[in-house]
Amino acid sequence: MQGRRRKEPDLGEPPLLDVPEPDGRRSGARRVPVMLPYPFAGPFDYRIPPGLHPQPGDVVLVPLNRREEVGVVWDHSAEDGVPDRKLKPVSGLIDAPPMRPALRRFIDWVASYTLSPPGEVMAMALRVVPQGVSRPPIGWVRADPLPDTRLTEARRRVLDALAAKQPRTTGELAHAAGVGSGVIRGMADAGLLVPSALPLVPPFAHPNPDHPGELLASDQAAAAAALRQAVAAQSFSVTLLDGVTGSGKTETYLEAVAECLRQGRQALVLLPEIALSSQWLERFQRRFGVPPAVWHSDLTSRVRRVTWRAVAEGTAPVVVGARSALFLPFPDLGVVVIDEEHETAFKQEEGVVYHARDMAVVRARLCSAPAILVSATPSLETLANVEAGRYRRLTLPTRHGGAAMPSVAAIDMRETPPERGHFLAPPLIAAVAETLARGEQAMLFLNRRGYAPLTLCRHCGHRMQCPNCTAWLVEHRARRVLQCHHCGHTVPIPEECPACGACNSLAPVGPGVERITEESIASFPDARRLVMASDTMTGPDAAAAAAHAIEARKVDLIIGTQIVAKGWHFPHLTLVGVVDADLGLAGGDLRAAERTVQLLHQVAGRAGRAEAPGRVLLQTFSPEHPVMQALVEGDLGAFMAREAEQRRPGHWPPYGRLAALIVSADTAAEADALARHLGQAAPWGEGLDVLGPAPAPLSILRGRHRRRLLLKTRRDVAVQPILREWLSKVPVPRGARIDVDIDPVSFL
Ligand code: ADP
Ligand code: ZN
Secondary structure, three states, X not given: OOOOOOOOOOOOOOOEOOOOOOOOOOOOOOEEEEEOOOOOOOOEEEEXXXXXXXXXXXXXXXXXXXXXXXXXXXXXXXXXXXXXXXXXXXXXXXXXXXXXXXHHHHHHHHHHHHOOOHHHHHHHHHOOOOOOOOOOOEEEEEOOOOOOOOOOHHHHHHHHHOOOOOOEOHHHHHHHHOOOHHHHHHHHHOOOEEEEXXXXXXXXXXXXOOOOOOOOOHHHHHHHHHHHHHHHXXXXXXXXXXXXXXXXXXXXXXXHHHHHHHOOOEEEEEOOOHHHOHHHHHHHHHHHOOOOEEEOOOOOHHHHHHHHHHHHOOOOOEEEEOHHHHHOOOOOEEEEEEEOOOOHHHEEOOOOOEEHHHHHHHHHHHOOOEEEEEEOOOOHHXXXXXXXXXXXXXXXXXXXXXXXXXXXXXXXXOOOOOOOOOOOOHHXXXXXXXXXXXXXXXXXXXXXOOOEOEEEEOOOOOEOEOOOOOOEOEEEOOOOEEEOOOOOOEEEOOOEOOOOOOEOOXXXXXXXXXXXXXXXXXXXXXXXXXXXXXOOOOHHHHHHHHHHHHHOOOOOEEEEOHHHHOOOOOOOEEEEEEOOOOHHHOOOOOOHHHHHHHHHHHHHOOOOOOOOOOEEEEEEOOOOOHHHHHHHHOOHHHHHHHHHHHHOOOOOOOOEEEEEEEEEEOOHHHHHHHHHHHHHOOOOEOOEEEEEEEEEEEEEEOOEEEEEEEEEEEOOOOHHHHHHHHHHOOOOOOOOEEEEEEOOOOOO
């Protein structure tokens, strides 16, 4: 996490230059504020040289500490009182589409809401602007005819990677063929490759809104009509599309996208995990005949640049992306869809800490466009907005095609415990066996990667802990390592206990998906297995391959972490077993119950989505817990209503506001001192409370000592001015920092 309140980075002297004014120049009008992509408090003024006429939004090159930096002409001056003659001049304009007012307002808004330096927010929008003058990029194609030389294996792979006849850059080719760039250069020298200009804009084909799509069921059609109307109104509104799992929400909101295309405007769809969305992309293609533009952090820099430009020029009509897509330069955004709006993955926890769902609504408002929030398990925040009349709600009450909702039952682990040293209870084993015997697919869900969450010495009781964090090391048996899931610290599994030296005394405690997989091999030796976890399924290709294998019934048993909860549609999957349904309740933060219900309901929603009915079994030690009851009864509405009633009286979100201050320092004493100062300077008054300081649950993270304070206010209180004043009273010593998290989701 980075600080909102850190010192400005040490970039040397401010951008001042002591040069005399050229003769005859009036001072005053010839200066312009430029926002730079760094955590400064605001834009800096620069002098406008003769012949240049920068306008707000223009991308410019300016000097900063003997370097040239890309910045954007902003609207209001920094008013730093620096006389004109001391200002450095703007170096030049960059050939890039100007940043439009709606995006500049959005950046200002996000910065002010999250208490982030505006330049740091702008950096997210500017990351891909070509630096300096843009040259047409050069790629390579195969020489035709190929010169008659002997081909090494590496060179053959490079030629194979060019089979599609599309030119590719050196970097792309080297990556695709698994060779170094030297091989590419050598092949160019040998005349095997010839340079070819790359198209500046890839063909983002125009999705056809009238491409024949699926025939909508009547409740889908009614909801789609309402969404189309919202898009046609070309004004801001927020609609919650709330439909049970498998009700066909995607097909429904794609009609809003279609309407947006008919209007000739651009559509943005945010998905929480774009790398896992192969099925979504296939459905989009079925509906519109062509794929959308995709935006996420793993794109090659060329694809990023080209996509960015296509968005700016309006030639990418639909973008589906991760939260960073909010900062793309849409000239004419006509609708923003946030699918799986309840997902905590929308909260960015590093750098600028923001919630993409909430900021998407702001982005829509600033573009006078409708926002559509989609979920089978809407967040309490969104439900409260519906209740208050701020958001409209559309409901799809039944599964598409007449499929029934799965039946959910709890397995009481106290009554039918697993065998000693095992984790699957007899009723779950029996159910999996029956399902597999019928030729249907089963899924085991456990939200924990690796083999075991804790490694303990049987001899002396020593527990293997991360040296940098307040966390146990997780065993990853396949890779033979112990790993910290917070900082990534990894060590080989030791042969002897580091504390007492006993040999072969270290024992795994508790299960992760690897261990469940091992147990399932013993219980169902003939089942064809697939493990879906973030460390086994890396990237979109692996996810797509997994989905295809499951769809083609090449897999009998799926074992996975929370990845399996994400919107998948597997028609032959009829049984879902949750190995540890109590897992998410342990942490006990504000939203633990809500989050657990959402996650388990989503996992359960993978079962029985086609003809064969689905069944869900929850292994739990407390079947009487309201979360388990809600899942068994399938009544999330009642559960959320009760949850709301518990939060309302104490003004907890969404009926109040929260902001977290996270203090961190190299030593516990420094962290305590700064946290104490913050506590002493804490604001007080009607409708606000400060909780803490207290050690963070992760009291040491990456070697830094952490303390937390929480500001809680009534809903009608704006927390930002209070925080600004509070923070202004507390100097942050060198090496320490205070991170601000508005509307925190994580309390670690
Ligand atoms: P949800 O997102 O609500 O969980 P999906 O959008 O995944 O549901 O829809 C479930 C399945 O039903 C998908 O395979 C989808 O393609 C299919 N489906 C939805 N609506 C229709 C329709 N009108 N005609 C045919 N298939 C549909
Ligand atoms: Zn660690």
